[in-house]
Amino acid sequence: MIKYALAALAALIIILVVIYTVGYYRATKLPDNRPAVFILQNKNPEKKVVVCIGDSITHGRVSCNYVDILSEKMEGDGFIFVNAGINSELAWNALQRVDEVIRCDPDYITILIGSNDANGSLRDSTARHQMKEMKLPQYPDREWFRKNLSSLCDILRTKTKARIALLSLPPIGEDNNHEAFRRTGEYSAIIKEIAAGKNVSYIPLHENMRTYLADKTCSPPSPYDQHEMMMYKAIFMNTIMGTSFNDISTTNGFSLMTDYLHLNCKGATMTADLIENFLLQK
Template sequence: MENHNMRFRAVALGVAISILSSASFAGGSGCFIKDGDKVGFFGDSITEAKVYGQITELVFRHFHPDAKVSFVNNGGGGRQLAGTKIDDVIKGDPNVVTIMMGMNDAINASWVRGMPLEPKIAEYKANLVKLVRDLKGKGKEVVIFTPTLTGEDAEMSCFRIEGTRLLLEAMGKACEEVAKEESVHCVPVQSEFENYQDSLPRFAQLRPDGVHPCARGQYQIARSLWTHLNLAGPLEGARAVSPAPKILDVNISLVSNMIPADADSLAFSITTPKPTAAKLTWSLGQARGSESLNLTGKDAWTLKLPKDSLPQADGKAVSLVMDIESQGARQIFIVDVFRKMVLHGKDGTASGTIADANGAQLCSYLFKKEDKGLIFEASVKKKEIVQSTNAQWPWGNGDALTLYMDLRKGASLGGLGFDGDVYQVWFKPQNKPYFSPGFHPWSGKHMMNIANSFGEKTADGYKVGVQLSGYANLHDRFDMSDRDFIGFDLSVITAEAAGKQNWFNLQKTDRQNFIYPGVMALIDINGKLKADSIFTASVFPDIIK
């Protein structure tokens, strides 16, 4: 994996150097964001997720804790550049406006593969020029992000993504052209996102549904921003988008990704290719500290944290920033710590319940390891099934159930990415003209080859489930026999009528489970743990084995 990381650094640096002649890259050593700024992030659902914006803010405040700077998220799901209203872009009156648009112009527009690119790109560019000029006319500082691409190799996607990579690549070039022609700034989010994706193992997908980045992908967008906006630089000086700085060749990993819930420290392993004298600085909320290190190549280092700075309730999470600097080179890391409930099992079987709004049992569920496979079943109490009348989306607008399973093992369990062994499925039961569990896989590798869904109408509701077993392909068998722990989340959606849904969740979390697998509860299916809560943690950029 170290070779992968080195390849990413080299390629990313090459991208930055190749466009230095553009007016959008002026160089400079100062931070792009200045004291007193209000930064507005404008975009579609990728921006609306509020992840890359929040991580960018977190890194900025790590380096400039006293700066009077605010951030506003103006993302909105489904938006296209065509028809953009200026009032939506400048809501909250930011003086610095970033734009990342194009995904919906590619997947939700009239263009489909086989149609000529040129008219669509001309339309996109004209709309972008108009928006940029409108913003400049209002005195705004404009930064364009080249849009992320679709993942056309996604196994399952409800989006029309065929052929859209070429379209989005052309949109990225149009962004660079507009930035140069209009003398505004441009950050190469697209190329660096793809370079990072190419450096990862096959099933470590940054956008599991082919469109929306998971946490690892969102953090990569933030990495492009903290790099090219030079958030580590001083606040003084002219604004400029910077080329990629020198990256310190250092990796940080957790000694264990599972940490007792009463812990007040995090243990790390720090690796470097050669002995290095460095300074490590960390921040977590208002707490911060720094330490000089003489790194020898592989070193143990423990961060002692202030009392109660880690989450004190299940479903909560915190992110801390660490940066290591040596001789002008720097590497920035984000460490996420998730507190979660432990659901105890025994001998390969675990079960539990979800209550309704009145505290009465709404759903009972069961996990069972069987041979090398895994069985999940859930029984829902519902007098009458309300069938969805909206077949467009997997969850529809009637009764439904969504299941998340993190079946990764070892240090990967609870990590940032929706990798191949992280599964999400929807059950959308129907009772007419016959009962069906309405099984809809959303993410996870080879689900259609290993999944056997089942269900039935019961006296007080319905039962649905899935058995995962057999061969994923001609060579690889699905095998859960060596797993002691499973990441798990479950939501039961009951409908009073089509379109009037109520959600009942296994747990309340402060982060979105379809972006952060780390928020999932932990099933201790073989009864290895005694505590009812535990921390899992992850590091970005992470080493994926």
């Protein structure tokens, strides 16, 4: 009897390890159209190169992929898209990767970064986790975010010919009275100030989402303080169970988000539409 119980336990452990491994791989696999791959390809001189810098919202494995939406929509308009998004990154992390963006010789650059900076500023436990996992040299705060995003803009303006656009942040959650939602508004104001000061374009994603959500009801099954558990559940549902981002969003009571931090396909399409407008401006 004990032998069978141990065998069953061992089988269960193996199954859980396999599920974790598959889920982790699917959630963290780098984009196929990432800078390191694009750099090795022969550039088509008839195509305008667009590099999209960002975190998991841009990476598009645990959030509906707005870069892929853009690529599908604008395939016939003479653009090629490079996905420079990496899960969990803050503005400082994106700054460390700037050289690979420059090597892509982009015509356009969009930057959607800061959700993790804003999130880290809300809870000491989140900030400490970010410092360890993302190897940050200091505690994340808004002035450090401003410094890093400003430096990123300065380098890209100096070392590329690209037209640059900064996007304001999607909200954290959809309750505009919640501290997390308001914090993304505060960080978006910093982004807007930097865009004006650096003479680069500004794409009001936060403002558009806030307007869209004004008459929507948000009813998530758990509060923001438990957002990590909701995020991991959403990742499991998508990567292992194959549940769509939109269905996860509906289950969690959101209109644009899947959890408190990531976008469903409505939110991703809204992001893609705003970037498309920027790219088609004369």
